[in-house]
Amino acid sequence: MIIILSLVFILLIFLFGSNKTAQSIVTTLINLGVFFGILFAIFFGMNPILATIIGCVIISLVTLFYQNEVNIKTKSAFYSVLIVLIISMSFTFLICYYSNIQGFPTGQYEIRLSNGYSDEIEVNMMFLQIAVILIVLIGSAIDTSLAVSSALYEVKENNPDLNKLDVFNSGLSIGKGILSSTINTLFFIFIAEYLSLFLYLVKYYDFLQILNSKEFAQEVITISIAGIASVIIIPVTAFLCSRRYK
Amino acid sequence: MNKKKRLIIKLIALFLCTSVIYFFVYNNAASYDDPIAKVTNIDGAKITAELVNGDNKGEKIELTHEYEPSLVYDEKYHEGNFLFVSYSEVKDAWSIMGMKRDYIIVLVLLILFDLLLIVGQKQGFYTVLGLCVNVLIFIFAMSLFDKGSNILVLSIIMTIFFACLILLLINGWNRNTLLSIFSTLSSVLIIGVISTLVIYYGPEISYDFMEFMPQPHSKGEANLVLISEILIGGLGVIMDISITITTCATELIDKNPIISKNALVNSCKKVSNDITGTMINVVLLTNIASFLPVFVLAVNNEFRISTIIKNNMFFEIVRFLTGSIGIVLTIPLAIFIVTKFRRRLEIS
Structure with a gap:
């Protein structure tokens, strides 16, 4: 199935896409490679958080600078992503520390002790959960940041006498426009990813049990933190751009 | 002051x-x-x-x-x-x-909603409103499923509902919104048809590793769940692209009513090219991130890496591919719909 769908995908790109779309396939492949790089680094004993941060920075570098080009727009977006990555990391750590959303619920079908999975492994699952959240949020953060910084560049280009505050405010209003679609994109991907989980939960649990369950908390917290990061990045990018665009 | x-x-x-x-x-x-x-x-x-x-x-x-x-x-x-x-x-x-x-869940959600309201103000409010209504619709659909309704039928109705509601909230009731709803739904329909064909006529899919599938389930049920996932998963990005293109196109037509069809198509393509890459990236990272703990656990338990990827990552990759197909497909589709609509306007 994967092969057929990939063929359809590539065919469509040849039919409708441009060079830039083709370039985005290369970016996607590189990012997929980086993702496996993170997996293997953790497997070979690297600290999961460190591996993920390095991975996220590489993903940002590739997505911003390879796919687009090195200019003041992508540079500003890159710095904003870094700042938001640092802010979100500390927040994510706190939430994960208190909420115990790491690892797997005992009810999961395929991964459990009786299926031959031992839980005596070297890696702490809490750090892995933080890593998952960071990887989810980096994608939407890059997307939002680049959208704001390149639109702001056009604004500044067309109205060179705008002062810093004006540029900042205009960055916020550009951000407002794209906020909704980013949040919805995340929301629908998550609903789809966990559709079978929801079907499972409504079948076996009641409402309060669902609300307090590890599976549900894991999902809602991951998507919400990704959402939070994609909101925070709007003022951060607007601020950086208002300082840097001259 | x-x-x-x-x-x-x-x-x-x-x-x-x-x-x-x-x-x-x-x-x-x-x-x-x-x-x-x-x-x-x-x-x-x-x-x-x-x-x-x-x-x-x-x-x-x-x-x-x-x-x-x-x-x-x-x-x-x-x-x-x-x-x-x-x-x-x-x-x-x-x-x-x-x-x-x-x-803790409520705390994280409250922070998200507050930030949306502070940064997004009016649009932020509509986003929060849209999310809440969508969640309610989703809960309602789940309770109907619990009572025995067909999951695919529910998902199709939900998809139509979600698309109309969100696009109306973002854009208000106007020509743009109608066009975006139309191109979103046709694009979702096409990826639905493509994946249904591949699921039923392509190589057999093993559902043993689909997370949380209620046991026991038949192959037919699992197929319906997978198609539902594909429809809903693609919806967000497809809406994003259609709204960008229709807004851009109507903006161009309004500014310059005699713009040639070629110029219109080219401008729309330029805009969409800028967003396609990062969009595909978002779909990729969001879908595959949850695979990380599974991978580490499985590798530590000496499962073969190729087996893990083939079994546990299968559905993530399928949703990524259908989502990306949705992105690439929506661009020409939305442009086509906009130009079609415009021609009809000129005739009348």
């Missing part, structure tokens, strides 16, 4: 609302029937906790809790956590049943 004052009052009101809601959820133990205890002290495997609801409220209890340091299935508690506990008369001891997480 007046504007600034109003903003400050709004912020304070928002902060107060948030605190009140959080305070109520944090202290809602009384609304639970099961006994709940708050962890006051942890000493190795020994946990001291205080009951916070029920008849024995305030009583100190002793709990024992052991966990594997990897925390794959186990939980590690901290002071201040709330635990569901139960008392066994036979053993004359309390044991831990689970953890209370509702207040």
